[in-house]
Amino acid sequence: MHPRTPVAVALLGALTLTACGGGGTAAGPAASGATITMWTRAATQAQSERLVAAYNKGHRNQVKLTVIPTDNYQPRIAAAAGAKQLPDVFAADVIFVPNYTSQGLFLDITDRVDALPYKDSLAPSHMKLGTMEGRRYTIPHTLDLSVWFWNKDLYEKAGLDPEKGPSTLKEFARQATTVDEKLGKDGKVSGTFFGGNCGGCYVFTFWPSVWAAGAQVMNAEGTTSLNDRPPMTDVFKIYRDLYDKGVTGGTTKEEQGPTWTGFFPKGQIGVMPMPSTTLGLMPKDMKIGVAPIAGPDGGESTFVGGDSVGISATSKQPDAAWDFLSWTVSDEAQVEVMAKNKDVLARTDLSSNKYSSEDPRVVLINSLVGKGQTPYAARFGQTFNDPQGPWLRLAREAVFGDAAKVPQLNAEIDKSLQQ
Structure with a gap:
């Protein structure tokens, strides 16, 4: 998931497409010299292009990648599914994978995944959302984690230890306040910042503090909201x-x-929650510390966002498609393509490798993959991402308005989740 993803559509409710029956069989030999098609959204374009280019360079099979604007991606998937014209392979925001899977858009790849020697090391949150009724339909494609960044130069100027970031949310608040009080007089520096009118930003950056405290934001079925009680209210x-x-x-x-x-x-x-993928985009001369998001009194967690990828149920080349997908989570692809570019890895067993070990911050980010969560709800988008949805109203009242309205608004979230 990316917090800016606009989510609007009650996806694919009218579709009756079902998965092909042969998807559960073990992978056969990939067709030699086959060309498969793949779709991805613009939000993960860079990583997808790197993986496809590296695969095409070293394999007789070839992948033809189409990048679709993120805002248009869900409608394009819905239209293609209705016409039975999905590509051989398509990626999707991990949050929406349960919706696609329930509509039968992905091929069952359970036996293929189970044959991978490192299947137990695949990013657990992505694998959980790609599993339905004990069957697997997707594997991790890209990962984006929420973490705390702090500006070491500003910390030093404010009299804080530049090498010691926050380890609790309360400490985060104290450090942000110190930076603001010491350096914010001219209005150019602020202690912290967050997306206060952005539903996805709240879930990406606030919810990990709840998980770090050992609690949940929803029930396991994604039908009941727990956002009207501690530790969320804290x-x-x-x-x-x-x-x-x-x-x-x-x-x-x-x-x-x-x-x-x-x-x-x-x-x-001074200090703020950020997507981990922005680390490689920061100014080279900026001294940045990275810390896990903590609860009010400690713990650590992260929102494991990003995309999952699977074979479409209508693909005529499932073996060739799997040859590509399985390669994307191989040691070669994960280390020489993803880690080399400071991307978060899809496998927890490779979190420390020859590239990440050059930067302890990258090692830390990769280590959080197994500790983070990706919440499940069939109606996640309509409830939590939609600017007109009930979650944004609740969060804004809780932070900027009348906190007494939170229980009533939480009931509206329940209603949305259960539709």
């Missing part, structure tokens, strides 16, 4: 206090998502 209060004290930056309340990660690279923010 997390809301900590951020509300930061906002009330003016520590969060002038545009936090209005931030809808597109620019929420743009202030930290400019050296304007």
Whole structure:
């Protein structure tokens, strides 16, 4: 998942497409010299292009990749599924995989996955959401984790230890407040920042603090919201206090998502939750610390976002498609393509490798894959990402408005999840 993903559509409800019956068989030899088609959304274009290019360079089989604008991706998948014209392989925001799987869009690849010697090391959150009724339909494609970044130069100027980032959410708030009080007089520096008008930003950055505290934000079935009780309400209060004290930056309340990660690279923010994929995009001369997101009093977790990938149920070349997919999670692809570019790896057993070991921050990020979560709900998008959905109203009242309305708004979340 990426917090800026606009989610609107009640996906594929009218589709009756069912998976082909042969999907559970073990993989046969890939067709020699076959060309398979693949779709991905623009949000994961860079990683997909690197994997496809490396595969095409070293294999007789070839992959023809089509990148579709992220905003248009779900409607394109729905239209292609209805016409039975899906590509051989398609990736999807991991949050929406259960919806696609329930509609029969992916081929059952259980036996193929189970034959992989490292199947137990595949990113557990992605694998969980790609499994339905004990059968596997997708594998991890790209991963994006939520972590805390802190600006070491600003910490030092504010009198904080630049090598010691926050280990609790309360400490996060104290450090952000110190940076703001010491350096924020001219309005150019703020203690922290977050996307205050962005539903996806809240789930990506606030929910890990709940998981780190040993709690959940929903029941396992994704039909009941737990966002009206501690520790979620404790997390809301900590951020509300930061906002009330003016520590969060002038545009936090209005931030809808597109620019929420743009202030930290400019050296304007002391400490804030960020997508792990932005680490490689930071200015080379900026001294940045990375820490796991913690609960109010400790623990650590992360929102494991990104994309999963599977073979379409209508593919005429499932063996060739699997030859490519299985290669993408091989040692070669994960280390020489993904790790080499500082991407988060899809396998927990490769978290420390010859490239990541050069940067302890990358090792830390990779180590969080097995500790994080990806929440499951069939109606996740309509409930939590949609700007008109009930979650954003609840979060904004909890942080900026009347917190007494949270129980009523939580009931609206339940209603949405259960439709």
